[in-house]
Amino acid sequence: MISALHQRQPGASLWRIAYWHCIHMLCFLFLLPVYRYRAFGVRNIPRTGPLLLVSNHQSYLDPSLVGMGCSRRQFAALARSTLFDNPVFAWIIRRLNAIPVTQGETDVGAMRKCISELKKGQALLIFPEGSRTLTGEVEPFQTGTMLMIKRAKPTILPVAIEGAYNVWKRGGYPKFHGRIAVKYGEPIPAETIIEMGPDKGLAFLRDTVAGMREELIARLRD
Secondary structure (H helix, E strand, C coil), rough: CHHHHHHHHCCCHHHHHHHHHHHHHHHHHHHHHHHEHHHHHCCHCCCCCEEEEEEEECCCCHHHHHHHHHCCCCCEEEEEEHHHHHHHHHHHHHHCCCCEECCCCCCCHHHHHHHHHHCCEEEEEEECCCCEEEECCCCCCCCCHHHHHHHHHHHEEEEECCCCHHHHCCCCCCCCCCCEEEEEEEEEEEEHHHHCCHHHHHHHHHHHHHHHHHHHHHHHHC
């Protein structure tokens, strides 16, 4: 049992694993009834090995939304450095494996930390658009994603979020009604993306996530 738990978060203490599950449950208790949360493709999430979850970014809720479907696999995630200014909130998200990153510039330290975590066999969530979308659409992916893939060679899992923009768009306030869904796509070997080259590889990942998002739009209309 303990070995199975450590596979979800290699090197973590049982306390950290239990903490993740407690936050996971709290998110379910709030987000499931309020936003009628639905997750598709959960079985696609690999249980072990280095894993890079690549998701579109619609709102502040996104890390929690992706995490709700990942009970079988805990992950680290990049978070804007200013979120760590509040010591209480910083304490909470650091124990959820958040990695601070400075937006608007090349953060070499954050990149090294991400690559290191992947090489340890961890899962890592990133939002390659770099910031929350202004329109709800999936923006072009930034080049740092390819560096992680080349250096750490993780399995890549495309993830799409839909509905979060409508309930908490950038610059607005959260609404306590609406529908949100997340889809986990088919795992992609790193070599497949590397062989495409940087531009085509990033475009392929972006188009894959955008296509999954369109599928979610259709599902939420049902």
